[in-house]
Amino acid sequence: MFGWIACNDGRGGFVAIGIPGMCFYCLGALDILGLLETKVKEADREAWRVEEVPDSNPNGSRDDEDRRWIGGFRPGPFMHVEFGRDEATPKTRTAGALMGSTSTHGEADPPHLIMTYTALLALAILRDDFGNLDREGLVNLLRTTQRPDGSFTSFPGQGESDIRMVYTAFAISAMLDDWRGIDVPLAVDFTKRCMSHEGGFGQVPGNEAQGGSTYCAVATLALAPGQYRTEATLSVQERRRAERWLVQQQKPHQVFIRYESDDSENDDELAGSLKANQSWGREKLDQEVEKERKRKEIVEEEGGGFSGRTEKVEDACYSFWCGAALRILRTGLVGGAGGLSSQAQSHSRSHLLANSSASGKEVKQHLQGEEMGDDDEGDLVDRLTHARFLSRCQFRLGGLAKAPGAHPDPYHTYLALAALALYPPSQLPPPHQNPNPNQPAATFSITDPSGALGVYKERKDNDGIEPSDAELLDEMKVEKRRKERESWKIAQLDPLINATVETSRWARERIPRSWKQR
Amino acid sequence: MNQALTQLLRSFILKPANKDATDYFRGVVKAGEMSERVLTLTESVIRMNPAHYSAWQYRYRTLLAINAPLDEELELMDELAEKFLKNYQVWHHRRLLLQRGALAKTPAAELAFIARGLSYDAKNYHTWAYRQWILAYFNQDALWEGEMRYIENMLEDDVRNNSAWHHRFFVVFSNGVRKGDEDREDTIRREVSFTKEKIALAPNNASAWNYLRGVLEHSDTPFASLREFVLPYTVPAHSSLDDVRDDSVVDLENPRPSPGADLPCPAAIEFLADIHEAVGDLQLISFRQLWKSLADEHDTIRKRYWEHRISEAQASRDS
Structure with missing residues (x-):
């Protein structure tokens, strides 16, 4: 979705994604696989x-200008223009090289909402302590x-506006645990108006329902702070329509068999060509033909897999x-x-009650997805077929x-x-076997589609192999899978x-002002 | 891999061609220059990186400052839009130009431009969104008038073009009442028959079913009013229903599935189940059976969803 900025382009390459975006997808993938520490040196x-943007601004323009101080991140230093002050210090030039943090608010050098969101996440993945984050600047942005x-x-100025930026604004505020920067009811109203006749959400009110904007809309509503719960709630009808549209995007499983040569020789021709040699x-010939x-x-x-819009093809990002x-x-x-089973539902309701009383701890827990474990009870996705689609990608x-x-x-890999x-x-x-069938597998092989994901391939692999070999192969496979299973752990999201x-926990702990004051 | 990533990022940051142009750009912005040559410079920056939003923004401000002819700028945008069809800024810049009065006298030309774009990429999201913006922004009868014919042509080409179906809903329902559509009941009848015909042509078309549902929900029309129409789509082709019906009698209200259609159609079974659910408790068994048949046979990828519908209905009956 944020990669729309470039990935869909095919010509823009990741140039257009912006550097924080690129970092986020690359680092995010390592984070999910739990490989950041083993594969990357400290x-x-x-x-x-x-x-980060120095909190106590060394160039001291916060007070001497009546324009509001704006902080945030740009797609990269290639857009870096210092306005009315000296060139960046060597330190910020090198250290800020990857993220392009900005402490200026020049009109040709504005920070970008999506980049700011991805930069915060990328830094949280790297376990930055956010010591110098200009929190007030973000609120002002x-x-x-x-x-x-x-x-x-x-970005400040004449930039385009749509549901992607509403979502990033909400995510930034949630990470800051500071909602002063947003008129929440107004933003929630915009979000709800994006729902189309199909039940999904479009990028702006009136646009076609699309997977990426539907995510942004739904997550925005869920992120809204407790005191706006009433406004940010969908009616039963709306929730059902959104759910229906979303499950409708998962494509039915189909298998086609085609033959290597397009002219698809018939059995007689095959027999003829084999017989010549x-x-x-007859019997042996039939076997050979087969x-x-x-x-x-x-x-x-x-x-x-899922499609992004009705009657379109599946795409891994959706x-x-x-x-x-x-x-x-x-x-x-x-x-x-x-939602969920009735038991989980009542839990969820009591949880929401806790939210509306604005208990910070509860809100935090809920953001960290602690009750969104991969318990597949009540989830509406055909997981195995879905995973097999991704393994084919x-x-x-x-x-x-x-x-x-x-x-x-990186965009499709991460997503x-x-x-x-x-x-x-x-x-x-x-x-x-999964040792505990009630506990969904936390690990599985993505390197080898003939592992957990490829029931299918098994049949082919065994073709024409003598039993003893097959047995041996089977043992080797089991061992290989066991090892893979151990090495490939997929984190909870x-x-x-x-x-x-x-990472979410880290961000929610360190990005708020309260952490800094400690 | 870490080094490679760092290298990659650095090499991009310092790519010579990029660097030269952006260095000039920085210089120009620092000096606050707004001139003809700034337009040339920002154009080359944009051609290298169409997502360079600061270059777009500075270009726009320069255009206004030096009072550049906006229609000329729009011609350049015609070329860039085609080149960077999926870029956000190129479409946004266009909007800004139009809001500043470019093309004010002939907005219809813009619809023709969009149609050209859609003839290459019939489902491009930006292009359709832009068409919707043009219609709503100028809001002229003359502009709205051609839309229905345009949509019908698009659906002739591809009855599964969801963007065209969505646009139809946008034109007929989402933006006030069109000239000639004042009788809303009549409009709804027209839309329902249009959709029925398209479903008959290709029953397994989620776009058409979603449109039908959208129209009915929007106008609070009970799904049950379409029971007659839906039934033949819920059973296998040449089933017992055919014995009691005479195919030679053409029922215009209820067009039958075209020969060779893949039946039964899951969307029709779902629709029928929804009818039964709305009717209430007495029919509970019936719609549960329909959902069950979807879960186990006709739409197994959504097995969990149909089972969820069953338990949800059960829960709401119990409560």
Whole structure:
């Protein structure tokens, strides 16, 4: 969704994503896989962290100008223009190189809402202590960018405005635990008006329902602070329509068989060509024909993934946008009653009550997704078919693409992993039994689709192999899978701010002013 | 991998061509220059990186400051829009130009431009969103008038073009009442028959079913009014229903599935179940059976969803 800025372009490349966005997708993927610490040296993590906007502004323009002080992050230093002050110090030039934090508020150098959101998350993943974060600047950035219709422009000035920026404004405020920058009821009203006749949400009121904007809308409503719960709640009707639209985007599973050669020789021709070389009897010939046919068989699968709009093809990124929106709706966080099982529901309700009494701890817990575990009770996604679609999106040299056979990129890789973190496939095929069937598998192999994800491939692999070999192979496979299972752990994900529960916890603890004052 | 990432990011940041142009850009902005040559410079920055929103913003301010002819700017945008069809800024800049009076006398030309774009990429989100903005912003009868024919042509080409279906809802229901549509009951009847025909043509088309539901919900029309129409779509082709009906009698109100259609159609079964659910308790068994058939046979990917509907209905009956 935020990668729309570039990824959908195909020509813009990640140039247009902005550097914090790129960092976020790359680091986020490592974070979900729990590989950040083992695969990246602490020194590098340190180097990637950024010098934030100095809180006590060294150039001292906060008081001597009547314009409000705005903080935030830009897509990168390539847009860096210092307004009315000296060039950046060598320190900020190097340290800020990756994130492009800005302490200026020049009109040609504005911070960007989406970049600010992804930069905060990327820094939380790197476990930055946010010691120098200009919190007041961020609040002012939100104040400056909200429009009279409740939406936000992407940066101060004449930037475009739509539901993506509303979501990032809410996520930033939630991480800051400071809502002074937003007129919440106005923004909530804008959000609700984005719902289309189909039940999904469009980018602005009147636009076609789309997976990314539906996620932004639903997460925005769920993030709204407790005192605005009434406004930010969907009616039963609305919740049902949104749910229906979201599940409708998951594509039915279909298998096609086609043959290697397009002219698809018939059995007689095959037999003829085989007979020319051998002197087989009828029975043997039939067997050989069958074998030959199998060899030429190409099995193609589709389905299991989500499309971003009605009657469009599946795309790995919508696994997250639609999947996460569904998960949020199912927890009952945006009302409309009827999420989860009745027991979970009453829990959720009491939870919401706790929220409205503005208990900070409760709110925090709820953001960290602690009650959104991967208990698949009441979730509406066909997990196994879904995971198998994503396994087909893997590129043979690594990474995931939007669809099988397409080129991989950080955006789709991250979002596919995030979706798997929300919906790990729980029905693991034998012989690698899940020790506790009530506990959905926390780990599974994504490197090897013939593991948890590829019941399908198994049949083919065993073709034409002598029993003893097959047995041996089976043992080796089991061992390989066991090892993979141990090495590939998928973290739990907080669907509201789109980060692992651990990272979300870090962000919610360290980004608020209260942490700084400690 | 960490080094590679750092390298990659650095190499981009310092890419020479980018660096030169952006260095000039920084210089220009620092000096506060607004001139013809700033337009040339920002154009080259934008061509290299169309997402460079500061360059777009500074360009816009420069255009206004030096009173540049906006229609000329729009011609440049025609080219850039085609080049960067999925870029946000290029469309946003266009809006700003129009809000400043470009094309004020001939907004219809803009619809023609959009139509050209959609002829290459019939479902482009930005392009449709922009069309909707143009219609609502100028809000002229003459502009709205051509929309229905345009949509029908798009649906002739591809009956599953959801953007076109969505646009139809936008035109007929979301933005006031069109000239000639003042009789709302008549309008709803027209929309329902139009959709029925499209469903008959291709029953497994979620766009058409969603539109039908949207129209009925928007106008508080009970789904049950379409029971007759829906029934033949809920059973396998050539089922017992055919025995009691005479195919030679054409019922215009209830067009039958086209020959060869893949039946039963899950969307129709869902629709029928919704009818039964709305009717109430007496029919509980019936819609549960329909949902069950979707869960177990006709729409198994959504098994969990249909089971959820069953338990939700049960819970609301119990409470």
